[in-house]
Amino acid sequence: MRRPLPPKEVTSLNDVLHEVSVLVKPHFGKGRAADYIPELAAVDPMKFGMAVATVEGDHYGVGDADEPFSAQSITKLFALGLALNRLGDEVWTRVGKEPSGTPFNYLSQLEQEAGIPRNPFINAGALAITDILLDVVREPANLVRDFMGVLAGEPLSIDDAVARSEMETAYKNRAIANLMRAQGTITHDPSAVIEAYCRQCAVSITCRQLARAALPLAAAGYSPVMEESIFPERLTRRLNALLLTCGIYDSVGSFAYRVGLPAKSGVGGGIVAVIPGRAAVAVWSPELDRYGTSVVGVSALEHFSRLTNCSVL
Ligand code: DON
Numbered sequence: 001m002r003r004p005l006p007p008k009e010v011t012s013l014n015d016v017l018h019e020v021s022v023l024v025k026p027h028f029g030k031g032r033a034a035d036y037i038p039e040l041a042a043v044d045p046m047k048f049g050m051a052v053a054t055v056e057g058d059h060y061g062v063g064d065a066d067e068p069f070s071a072q073s074i075t076k077l078f079a080l081g082l083a084l085n086r087l088g089d090e091v092w093t094r095v096g097k098e099p100s101g102t103p104f105n106y107l108s109q110l111e112q113e114a115g116i117p118r119n120p121f122i123n124a125g126a127l128a129i130t131d132i133l134l135d136v137v138r139e140p141a142n143l144v145r146d147f148m149g150v151l152a153g154e155p156l157s158i159d160d161a162v163a164r165s166e167m168e169t170a171y172k173n174r175a176i177a178n179l180m181r182a183q184g185t186i187t188h189d190p191s192a193v194i195e196a197y198c199r200q201c202a203v204s205i206t207c208r209q210l211a212r213a214a215l216p217l218a219a220a221g222y223s224p225v226m227e228e229s230i231f232p233e234r235l236t237r238r239l240n241a242l243l244l245t246c247g248i249y250d251s252v253g254s255f256a257y258r259v260g261l262p263a264k265s266g267v268g269g270g271i272v273a274v275i276p277g278r279a280a281v282a283v284w285s286p287e288l289d290r291y292g293t294s295v296v297g298v299s300a301l302e303h304f305s306r307l308t309n310c311s312v313l
Helices: 010-023 072-093 106-113 123-136 142-151 160-170 171-183 192-199 207-217 232-245 250-256 295-309
Strands: 049-054 059-063 203-205 263-265 270-275 279-284
Touching: 010 049, 010 059, 010 295, 049 207, 059 207, 059 295, 072 123, 072 142, 072 192, 072 232, 072 263, 072 270, 106 171, 123 142, 123 171, 123 192, 142 192, 142 203, 142 207, 160 192, 171 192, 203 207, 207 232, 207 270, 207 279, 232 250, 232 263, 250 295, 270 295, 279 295
Parallel strands: none
Antiparallel strands: 049 059, 049 279, 263 270, 270 279
16 A cells, blocks of 8 residues: 655655655765766765655755755756657657666667667767757757756756866767767767757756656646646656656666666766656765766665655556
8 A cells, every 4th residue: 555645744754854864874985976077076975965846836855955966867857858848759760768778878889779879868869859959949958957947946057167077078978979970860060969968967956956847747747836737748657657767777677676766867966756646856965876876866765765655666
């Protein structure tokens, strides 16, 4: 039997978050903050924040829930939502819907698969989405930032130092974009695609804002923050399916095993998870496992899912 979420008394979800923040303590020091984007290596590895936004419009937070961090690949979810809203199923002629079983920045699968990325969350797929958005706007990163901000109910900013830091070291992503340009699966100048992509990844957001921004995915496409429908219900189900199968790259199976929720990770240490019909949960802690996912974040979501019995599986 499922326990209702949130529990009836407002305090009990706060109690859950506090319990989780204690239970995760042994997991600090087990991972390493991303250092291939030098600016991210400077973040305090001991940070931990977690927030829940419910479909009823309540929100809860613990620890550093109101401190901004670099959203990184979590922005891919919102970029995909925008692309699907604007272009519909045409998006699926440019990118697949299958788990890749490969690291997020893997190159050689593209060579074997004619430049069609397996899914929109690996970097190749996200670059294809950026290319698609470049057809409709000059500054896709600003579009994604503004979309996330409107959903969060507060304007967001792009951290220029993080964006520059990634652009200076984006050798692998440039290789991916150049290969896709050669294969004809992106159409714009690869440098322009990389610049837009790195700026998009550098959106800063807090856990509390991120939980609110993802709430339409838990509410059949309705944004309680904006008081309007953002995605058709069917699209929401599809986005959740993609999160469940592809959102955590090549550790998506063990994430489903431990947490049992559709989710998206980012190398800034954030993870956002969806509890369909009930809530969105965001967690942030910078130390990553070898798959680029927050070690403490996964543990926090595992405890949260167990304590509230909210797994979809
Ligand atoms: O492209 C990159 O490498 C980063 N901007 C984003 C990667 C990322 O967040 C992977 N997710 N865990």
